[in-house]
Amino acid sequence: MNILSGNRPGALPLTLLLIVVVGCLALAPFLFPGTRALDTAAKICIFILLAASYDLTLGYGGIVSFAHTMFFGLGAYGVALMLDHLGRGWLPMIGGAAAGAAAAAALAFVIALFSLRVRAIFFAMITLAVASAMAVLVSQLSGLTGGEDGLNYQIPRELTPAFRIGKLFDVTVNGKILNYYLVFAGCTVLFLLLLRIVSSPFGRVLEAIRENDFRAEAIGYPVLRYRAAATCISAAVAALAGALYAIWLRYVGPGTTLSMEIMIDILLMVVIGGMGTMYGAILGATLFVLAQTYLQDLMGAGAEALSAVPLAARLLDPDRWLLWLGVLFILSVYFFPTGVVGRLRAMAARSARST
Amino acid sequence: MSDILTLEGVHADIAQYHILQGVDLSVPEGSVTMLLGRNGVGKTTTLRTVMGLWQAHRGRILLGGQDITRLPTPRIARAGVGFVPEDMGIFSDLTVAENLTLAAVSGPIDSARLDWLLDAFPPLRTFWGMPAGNLSGGQKQMLSVGRAVIEERRLYLIDEPSKGLAPAIVTTLARALKQLKAQGASILLVEQNFSLARALGDHAVVMDDGRTIWAGPMAELAADAALQERLMGLSMEAHG
Numbered sequence: 001m002n003i004l005s006g007n008r009p010g011a012l013p014l015t016l017l018l019i020v021v022v023g024c025l026a027l028a029p030f031l032f033p034g035t036r037a038l039d040t041a042a043k044i045c046i047f048i049l050l051a052a053s054y055d056l057t058l059g060y061g062g063i064v065s066f067a068h069t070m071f072f073g074l075g076a077y078g079v080a081l082m083l084d085h086l087g088r089g090w091l092p093m094i095g096g097a098a099a100g101a102a103a104a105a106a107l108a109f110v111i112a113l114f115s116l117r118v119r120a121i122f123f124a125m126i127t128l129a130v131a132s133a134m135a136v137l138v139s140q141l142s143g144l145t146g147g148e149d150g151l152n153y154q155i156p157r158e159l160t161p162a163f164r165i166g167k168l169f170d171v172t173v174n175g176k177i178l179n180y181y182l183v184f185a186g187c188t189v190l191f192l193l194l195l196r197i198v199s200s201p202f203g204r205v206l207e208a209i210r211e212n213d214f215r216a217e218a219i220g221y222p223v224l225r226y227r228a229a230a231t232c233i234s235a236a237v238a239a240l241a242g243a244l245y246a247i248w249l250r251y252v253g254p255g256t257t258l259s260m261e262i263m264i265d266i267l268l269m270v271v272i273g274g275m276g277t278m279y280g281a282i283l284g285a286t287l288f289v290l291a292q293t294y295l296q297d298l299m300g301a302g303a304e305a306l307s308a309v310p311l312a313a314r315l316l317d318p319d320r321w322l323l324w325l326g327v328l329f330i331l332s333v334y335f336f337p338t339g340v341v342g343r344l345r346a347m348a349a350r351s352a353r354s355t
Numbered sequence: 356m357s358d359i360l361t362l363e364g365v366h367a368d369i370a371q372y373h374i375l376q377g378v379d380l381s382v383p384e385g386s387v388t389m390l391l392g393r394n395g396v397g398k399t400t401t402l403r404t405v406m407g408l409w410q411a412h413r414g415r416i417l418l419g420g421q422d423i424t425r426l427p428t429p430r431i432a433r434a435g436v437g438f439v440p441e442d443m444g445i446f447s448d449l450t451v452a453e454n455l456t457l458a459a460v461s462g463p464i465d466s467a468r469l470d471w472l473l474d475a476f477p478p479l480r481t482f483w484g485m486p487a488g489n490l491s492g493g494q495k496q497m498l499s500v501g502r503a504v505i506e507e508r509r510l511y512l513i514d515e516p517s518k519g520l521a522p523a524i525v526t527t528l529a530r531a532l533k534q535l536k537a538q539g540a541s542i543l544l545v546e547q548n549f550s551l552a553r554a555l556g557d558h559a560v561v562m563d564d565g566r567t568i569w570a571g572p573m574a575e576l577a578a579d580a581a582l583q584e585r586l587m588g589l590s591m592e593a594h595g
Contacts, residue, residue, distance in 0.1 A: 201456075201457075204449060204453050204456070204457055205457060207446065207448055207449060208446045208449060208457055211446045211447060211448060211449075212444050212446060214408060214444070215440065215444035215445075215446070217408070217427075217428040217429050217432070218406050218408065218428055218432055218438045218440070218444075219429075219432055219438075219457060219458050219460060219502065220429045220432035220433045220460040221429055221457075221460075222427065222429045223429075276448075
């Protein structure tokens with residue numbers, strides 16, 4: 001677990017949990033065949049990366065930003081616009097991802113330069129305003145962005161179900177599975193890069209700034225420069241996550257990439273997993289996306305099983321899934337204030353002390 | 356002996372309050388200058404203003420002859436000023452090792468210097484890999500001083516290092532500061548513990564109401580109870 005960095009999970013149960021999650025994601029096309037399962041696995045990969053990139057600013061830098069979905073959207077629209085206007089091909093796809101990441105980093109730099117000097121709450125408000133303005137702009141520029149309807153486009157044929165390779169373990173390997181492995185590999189490499197960054201001296205300085213920015217300045221670290229760098233890296237990685245999402249979905253729209261709902265989802269993933277841990281993003285995003293996708297089915301099965309108990313059946317009605325999702329999150333934040341990773345590490349530390 | 360630090364008529368405000376109203380002082384190179392005075396006269400503000408944490412709106416601050424009045428704090432620190440703030444300001448989530456490594460801004464820690472530091476403050480060796488937040492108050496102060504002295508600096512600004520600490524810890528700190536002095540360090544030290552001030556100080560500067568009101572040899576101030584009474588409203592003998 002310390003590939004490319006010295007940052008270890010720090011607790012055996014956590015390590016095992018991470019191995020199970022990553023293993024399931026690595027073998028998802030073979031372990032969980034079916035479009036819905038593969039869609040869920042790809043979404044988990046992308047949201048792990050998105051949450052991890054948000055953790056770099058929130059958890060390590062102590063910077064509260066509401067513009068993260070905007071950066072995610074810039075990457076997604078970068079790919080979508082290139083493929084839509086230049087036609088299907090690897091070059092427009094890679095070029096779109098690179099352009100999206102560069103635009104996100106540049107915009108993050110401008111926002112950071114103008115607003116990181118102000119107090120945290122004002123920075124949060126400024127990012128909220130810029131993100132809202134971007135969402136309105138994308139919606140209004142319908143000639144370019146497809147407005148509220150979004151854009152459908154074609155990706156290279158090698159990444160579509162029409163491209164068939166052969167059979168492996170009784171599963172037909174096609175372009176969709178290649179596409180999944182592109183998403184998985186992209187997310188893995190970028191996640192390891194983030195892990196490397198937070199384990200580097202740069203990451204330590206960010207943590208120091210989060211704890212006491214005056215003191216970090218007095219030691220000799222220019223706080224604004226470090227915060228701006230963290231914001232830019234985080235924005236570029238979020239944009240690349242958005243690009244992978246656009247490649248996977250073959251569609252972008254404001255609802256899938258720019259909405260405030262996604263912003264809140266990312267925030268919850270980071271908090272549930274454990275802020276300032278990086279590994280928390282893996283667990284937070286996995287739990288969140290699984291709950292979002294399968295809670296309704298689970299409740300349906302529960303309601304059917306308890307159909308003889310009138311109140312229980314009504315409470316577990318699948319239509320009430322959002323209510324239960326909310327309750328689950330309140331409980332998890334209440335019982336795991338330091339996130340799942342924080343709780344597991346604390347338990348491991350306690351047991352190490354007692355032995 | 357030339358002066359490593361010179362303040363000429365420095366004025367500084369905190370919000371609407373005019374705290375420093377003309378501070379003139381100098382710290383001769385290779386000596387310990389005590390900054391004394393009653394509570395609230397501007398000693399901490401003077402140190403913070405030298406570090407650039409508060410902006411001097413009038414006057415000049417010179418470090419080895421170079422004007423640093425308008426320099427940002429990180430550049431002042433990298434120009435060779437080590438600062439131990441009153442509140443210690445350790446990074447609790449980072450380990451003792453990480454706190455010290457971060458403080459060595461000019462490169463890897465010199466192993467001989469680290470050995471000296473860990474011998475001077477043994478708890479830092481014991482808790483080397485532990486999060487600094489788990490240290491006791493005295494150990495945190497050792498770490499705070501340790502961060503400033505982990506590298507050889509041109510000047511050390513140390514703000515009340517013995518405040519609120521147990522006598523045994525104060526003794527350890529005093530021993531380390533004496534060793535630092537013996538190495539020829541230039542130190543501007545704010546200290547309310549008069550026996551420590553007397554033991555360490557070569558020179559003294561007394562402040563009142565945001566101004567320097569007296570400067571001279573520490574021995575002269577320490578020997579004159581009437582002068583102490585007049586400058587600070589108390590006698591060192593009575594509070595030593």
